[in-house]
Amino acid sequence: MPRKTSSINDLNLADWREYDDIVTDSLWRIPERDRSGAHLADYHGNFVPQIPDQAMRRYTKAGDIVIDPFLGSGTTLIQCRRLGRHGIGFELNPEMEKLAKSRIRSEDNPHCIKTLSVAGDSSDIAKTPAILRRKLKQIGRENAQLAILHPPYHSIIRFSDSPEDLSNCPTVESFLESFGRVVDNITPVLEDGRYLVLVIGDMYEKGEWIPLGFYCMQEVMRRGYKLKSIVVKDMQNNRAKRNLEKIWRYRALAGGFYIFKHEYIYYFEKLRSSRRKNLKRN
Numbered sequence: 670m671p672r673k674t675s676s677i678n679d680l681n682l683a684d685w686r687e688y689d690d691i692v693t694d695s696l697w698r699i700p701e702r703d704r705s706g707a708h709l710a711d712y713h714g715n716f717v718p719q720i721p722d723q724a725m726r727r728y729t730k731a732g733d734i735v736i737d738p739f740l741g742s743g744t745t746l747i748q749c750r751r752l753g754r755h756g757i758g759f760e761l762n763p764e765m766e767k768l769a770k771s772r773i774r775s776e777d778n779p780h781c782i783k784t785l786s787v788a789g790d791s792s793d794i795a796k797t798p799a800i801l802r803r804k805l806k807q808i809g810r811e812n813a814q815l816a817i818l819h820p821p822y823h824s825i826i827r828f829s830d831s832p833e834d835l836s837n838c839p840t841v842e843s844f845l846e847s848f849g850r851v852v853d854n855i856t857p858v859l860e861d862g863r864y865l866v867l868v869i870g871d872m873y874e875k876g877e878w879i880p881l882g883f884y885c886m887q888e889v890m891r892r893g894y895k896l897k898s899i900v901v902k903d904m905q906n907n908r909a910k911r912n913l914e915k916i917w918r919y920r921a922l923a924g925g926f927y928i929f930k931h932e933y934i935y936y937f938e939k940l941r942s943s944r945r946k947n948l949k950r951n
């Protein structure tokens with residue numbers, strides 16, 4: 670049968686029955702985190718490697734470029750090496766960036782791709798766009814084909830003392846402003862028609878559920894992106910609440926709320942420039 674290809678991935682739709690391991694449902698239960706190779710799972714606040722793995726296989730082709738502006742321990746770029754995608758990551762904490770770099774390098778690089786990490790603030794509108802363009806040039810390109818954003822969930826985990834750290838934003842409004850600047854920095858170099866993937870959970874503050882994920886979703890959409898899917902991902906093994914189930918159950922019963930057991934993965938497609946212009950006019 671002739672190959673049935675797509676412009677945004679390497680899947681052959683003529684063989685679509687063979688892609689059993691590619692998730693297409695909006696409810697994710699991942700039984701086991703991938704702990705193979707350089708994926709060590711020891712960074713509090715990392716995501717399971719299956720998230721960038723699924724995103725890259727569906728929304729990139731071999732040799733495409735992936736941007737991760739919240740690199741953390743380097744999960745996305747490790748996965749880039751496995752799948753043969755180039756990667757550019759920003760991490761604010763220089764010690765973490767150094768550690769991520771050595772982990773990424775410890776992963777085999779069978780496809781000889783480039784994984785470039787930067788110690789810096791991805792929300793900095795004065796410096797980040799130029800750094801991003803320089804890094805793209807180093808790979809010999811002008812554009813990226815996928816962005817994966819896994820920001821702090823506001824103040825739930827404090828990642829550093831730095832005022833530029835999104836986990837230190839004093840209010841939800843200032844968090845959203847900083848998050849919006851990160852999207853602004855990436856958007857000009859993300860190819861039209863390509864995907865931005867956002868991984869985030871909600872938060873609870875002073876007796877009120879704060880729908881952080883939906884607020885961030887709006888920030889992305891107002892910058893010229895179309896929402897393609899929202900995945901609800903099970904996070905039963907959340908480290909912060911491990912061994913504290915009973916006390917959380919008591920708190921929930923007493924406080925009239927439900928305990929977070931999920932986070933979101935939002936999938937957006939960048940609109941073509943003519944549609945983005947119309948959006949600005951309206």
Ligand SMILES: C[S@@+](CC[C@H](N)C(=O)[O-])C[C@H]1O[C@@H](n2cnc3c(N)ncnc32)[C@H](O)[C@@H]1O
Pocket residue numbers: 712714715716717738739740741742743744745759760761762765789790791792819820821822828829833834835836
């Ligand atoms: C949720 S973690 C990302 C974890 C990553 N996905 C992984 O698997 O290791 C968010 C990361 O964003 C970093 N960060 C916070 N504010 C930042 C900023 N303004 N610029 C770049 N990185 C930032 C934090 O230091 C933290 O490592």
